[in-house]
Amino acid sequence: MQKVQEIAEKIRTMEIRGAGRIAKAAAEAIRDYAAELDVASMEEFSARIKEVSNLLISTRPTAVSLPNAVKLSSKYSSANVEEARQEIIKNANLFIERADKALEKIGKIGSRRIRDGDVIMTHCNSHAALSIITTAFEDGKDISVIATESRPRRQGLLTIRHLNNFGIPTTLIVDSAVRYYMKEVDKVVVGADAIAANGALVNKIGTSQLALAAHEARKSFMVAAETFKFSPSTIIGNPIEIEERAADEVVDPAVISELSHVKVRNPAFDFTPAEYIDMIVTDIGIIPPAMAYTVIKEHLGWELGEV
């Protein structure tokens, strides 16, 4: 349990971050916990698995990859502890393998839409979006990237370091310069924390203003998302919760401690409506946002009544 608590804390504090990475970390945590779980009965086994599943899911509320990973990994059908344990180990490993392959597939598929000479704008730090960009570059396409800083956590600095390691010409801009530079951009490529049944995208705060600026300038807006980032519970009407993080990520508490009329808001994500999205590059191919429902039904194997 202590190891799971440590992983949960790393996810909560964003030492482990990125919707795909937290999903994989959760799958690994459940697998390792199940492997070592010493219980006297099946009831105890079920209760302990449920407890760690809930703990992991509670760490970050928005990225649906997290509950999807937990649900897919902690599945078992046997009423025998040893068999159930092996089922969880197998399912978690399958999920992890599928997640790695998905990133590779998204890179291959999405990079075909990148043209020689393209200037690509990206936001935050998405491993799926970066897979598209770096694959296009490794295929010999002469591309460059404009990367946003992504306040308040500045994940843009991870992105520019990653792109620099590949030798990709990159420009770092502050988030508020997005519209100013949009005229130089050919394509916007971003990741996803969740995709709702209506095709709306939930991604790092500021994504929707990139989409708006791209739409205004008639530039293509591409989302890179593994199928496990689609949200089953939105089919039955549950809204996706937007995580609001601590004010001290935005400003030093000392600066505002005496300003009695000021409060700080720090939502980590925003919604981009489907009409601003040209395509979603997934591990099962490029789809329009309107196909989100089909992905949830057919590729996540979701059944009405399950959620």
Ligand SMILES: O=P(O)(O)OC[C@H]1O[C@H](OP(=O)(O)O)[C@H](O)[C@@H]1O
């Ligand atoms: O799964 P990958 O593509 O890496 O990232 C997807 C998204 O997860 C990140 O969230 P955070 O930085 O963990 O809050 C960003 O919003 C990013 O676009």
